[in-house]
Amino acid sequence: MKQGKTGIRLTNGQVGFLLVVPGLAIFAGIILYPFISAIIMSFTDRTMLSPEYQYIGLQNYRKVFADPYFMKTVRTTVVFVIFSTLLPFTLGFIWAILLNQGFKGSEFLRGVTLVNWIIPGTAIGFLWSWIFNGQYGVLNGLLMKLGVLEAGIPWLGQTGTALACVVIARTWQMLPWYMAFLLGGLQGVSLEQVGAARVDGANNWQVFWYMVLPSMKTIAFLVLILGTIGNLQHFDLPWTMVQGGPARATTTLSIEVYTTAFKNWNMGKAATIGTIWAVLLALFSFVYLRQVNEAE
Helix, strand or coil, rough: CCCCCCCCEHHHHHHHHHHHHHHHHHHHHHHHHHHHHHHHHHEEEECCCCCCCECCCCCCCCHHHHHHHHHHHHHHHHHHHEEEEEHHHHHHHHHHHHHHCCCCCCHHHHHHHHHHCCCCHHHCCCCCCCCCHCCHHHHHHHHHCCCCCCCCCHHHHHHCCCCHHHHHHHHHHHHHHHHHHHHHCCCCCCCHHHHHHHHCCCCCHHHHHHHHHHHHHHHHHHHHHHHHHHHHHHCHHHHHHHHCCCCCCCCCCCHHHHHHHHHCCHHHHHHHHHHHHHHHHHHHHHHHHHHHHCCC
């Protein structure tokens, strides 16, 4: 209990509440209010063409789930999230294991690896757009010089290769992030137990499968969940590289919300898609928070 100059006494609980009020106010103004407004908007036919709108109930949700383009967007998002999470996770794990060996120059390579993590996503998008360009791209130039191709391939202009190009760019961007977290987890593995296992005749694969993986189970799961959440809401790379094209081949939920709201000007439908998108994010966030509480 505290007493100020005015003689007003505050309990510890009241003081604690007063300390969190500014944070709660910021949260309510920046996150909670817009989120609730978006949910309410999803039940309207509001557009950016007219200030007038009316409540239409669940019509937007019915239209969205009946729209074959939306279901294609969901499938594209699932494919993008799966490969953009598992591919950099696997490569980052392998690279973390190599760097954890402590060979000469490993610290330098660790620092170099982290460089592309600090590069803005838009810059990475432009970089890989140049690499995959069908006319003057580095990849086509290299393959034609090696005799693999006779003519350049429009990698970003084909529905069969555009999404793969975006996944590769996202993998290059995210690999350092996975490497950093997994390397930290590897450094917590008991070297004494590893040495004892090798004395008993265990090979590298057995040490990894029976000792390293069980020790890394919690951190690996948390990293995968965080990566999934990040890829579910990722926007800048697919948009910078191909803007959701060609033929919506790289249109994810984030791009769908943006184009529906600010290109088609249909705010009600965009809010509906955004609400569905937020529910998916909330599910993964719930799993992540539950796992964190269990780990503690």
